[in-house]
Amino acid sequence: MDLPSFLWLWRIAAWSMGLSLLFYGLLAFSGIRMRSYRQRIRSYDAWLRPFHILSGIVLLALVLGLLAIGIVGTLGEYGTLGHSAHLPIGLLVVGLTLLSAWSATRIGLGEPGARSLHITINLTLLLGFLFVLATGWSVVQKYLPE
Numbered sequence: 001m002d003l004p005s006f007l008w009l010w011r012i013a014a015w016s017m018g019l020s021l022l023f024y025g026l027l028a029f030s031g032i033r034m035r036s037y038r039q040r041i042r043s044y045d046a047w048l049r050p051f052h053i054l055s056g057i058v059l060l061a062l063v064l065g066l067l068a069i070g071i072v073g074t075l076g077e078y079g080t081l082g083h084s085a086h087l088p089i090g091l092l093v094v095g096l097t098l099l100s101a102w103s104a105t106r107i108g109l110g111e112p113g114a115r116s117l118h119i120t121i122n123l124t125l126l127l128g129f130l131f132v133l134a135t136g137w138s139v140v141q142k143y144l145p146e
């Protein structure tokens, strides 16, 4: 293929990834704030929790959007999936994000250990984001015009 026909799609992927990292940062900020308030005075500003949950929903939507873009673009280009380590790492990131949201519902139910599980998953998710970004960036290179 001589035209970089999917370039616009990968451009959306790059922007979605930037937004994902932004929302990850907002979640880290609001989550850490909730945690330190809870440990010291046992209550925090009323907006923090809904803000954190809404940001979490946005992050989940962005990641699912990236999954859809990745699959549609790859199928459109090759007709098959599985062309690099980007696929397993991408699936891992989607799985971790779903696990994070699931563990958050356990915190809401007051389950012991749910908070530390939520935090562990999210630290792993950060690593996942860095890897998916690096591998996505390297495959994007072959779509760039010379």
Ligand code: HEM
Binding pocket: 024, 025, 027, 028, 029, 030, 031, 032, 034, 035, 038, 049, 052, 053, 055, 056, 057, 059, 060, 097, 100, 101, 104, 105, 107, 108, 115, 118, 119, 122, 125
């Ligand atoms: C995937 C979407 C996410 C959802 C739906 C979500 C939701 C929640 C909920 C409901 C709580 C409990 C708040 C409470 O009642 O005290 C919570 C706590 C927390 N979250 Fe998230 N969260 C998400 C992602 C993240 C991410 C990506 C991070 C870190 C970067 C994070 C860090 C934290 C921290 C540090 C706490 C406080 C734990 C504690 O109080 O010990 N969350 N989250």
Ligand code: HEM
Binding pocket: 010, 013, 014, 017, 063, 066, 067, 069, 070, 071, 073, 074, 077, 080, 081, 082, 083, 084, 086, 087, 090, 091, 093, 094, 132, 133, 136, 137, 139, 140, 143
């Ligand atoms: C949460 C983030 C992301 C997820 C879940 C994700 C998911 C996927 C998946 C599942 C595929 C199909 C891979 C295959 O079957 O080989 C794919 C392909 C692709 N993704 Fe992503 N992706 C993410 C982020 C990115 C980023 C940040 C970029 C770069 C800007 C990117 C660029 C690409 C490209 C260029 C392909 C085509 C693969 C190829 O030609 O071998 N992705 N993505």
